[in-house]
Amino acid sequence: MTGARVLLRTLTATAAAGLLLGGTPAPAYATASATSSGGCRTPAPQAPGTSALHSLNSQGIERTYQLHLPPNYNPRRAWPLILSFHGRGNTGAGTEEFSKLSTLPAIVAYPNGVIGTGDGDRQAWQGAPYAAPGVDDVAFTSDLLDTLEEGLCVDQRRVYATGKSNGAGFTGLLACRMADRIAAIAPVAGAFYPETGQDCRPSRPVPVIDFHGTGDATIPYTGDADRGLPAIPDWVAAWAQRDNCAKRVRDRVTEPDITVSRWVGCDRGAEVRHVAVSGGGHTWPGADIYSGGGYTTQTIEAHQVLWDFLRRHRLPRATNH
Secondary structure (H helix, E strand, O other), X not given: OOHHHHXXXXXXXXXHHHHHOOOOOOXXXXXXXXXXXXXXXXXXXXXXXXXXXXXXXXXXXXEEEEEEOOOOOOOOOOEEEEEEEOOOOOOHHHHHHHHOXXXXXXXXXXXXXXXXXXXXXXXXXXXXXXXXXXXXXXXXXXXXXXXHHHHOOEEEEEEEEEEEOHHHHHHHHHHHHOOOOOOEEEEEOOOOOHHHOOOOOOOOOOOEEEEEEOOOOOOOOOOEHHHOEOOHHHHHHHHHHHOOOOEEEEEEEEEOOEEEEEEEOXXXXXXXXXXXXXXXXXXXXXXXXXXXXXXXXOOOOHHHHHXXXXXXXXXXXXXXX
């Protein structure tokens, strides 16, 4: 199948996902309003349609990230950018395999965390109790964005963050501290430890779409007081309050195992949405390979649903980096 046909199929499925969850389909690009990064017209660091491992130095630590360019990447056109953060013990490359994010019409970067502490000494992200002490992953994310924007043609108003588990929790921290550079977030099965939300005063309302299984045995949907984990509905409602949303509309059952909650009338066009998977495990909805323990729904594809939501949100021009 040609790159053009793959792109067409992805966009068609994405539009359908938007209608399913109550969204309004939007064009994949808005080049007329794009704010281009300094990397436009710079030769790409790898062939379009490929994924490759890259490195950069951040705070004296050699960090790595998996970078995917869409098949029709053109450095004369500003592209949206998705940052995808892996779960504890996983890798950027591993997340790329099950998430299907690299099928989207966007540049996707999959950063790798630093080995943390505790059980197994696995890669982790700031904000979790097992993260590597002293490592500032927020600063690393800023350095990574600088690197990507210098070497690629990025629409700086359309930078998004998603992730799984510990990586999803980290997107909450980014929304709190980097709202001037991250347009919207899409956590999946998020581990929202207290540090990911302490003193959270974002510089602007941040659109959020959250996915979580009600049967998640790793990060319980109802919370875990012993680990400081909130009930997921409470975490989502807290973002609706931060965004000063006017009301929560009636929940919709869009599939037998999918219930969607929405808060609307938020400041500056923000929106908060929660996708609950009935009986869902610690998994990525729609994954075709292992993404965590428990039931994986196939009634929705998380990458399509989150893209339909994210791509409709942009940073205000006044807050562009």
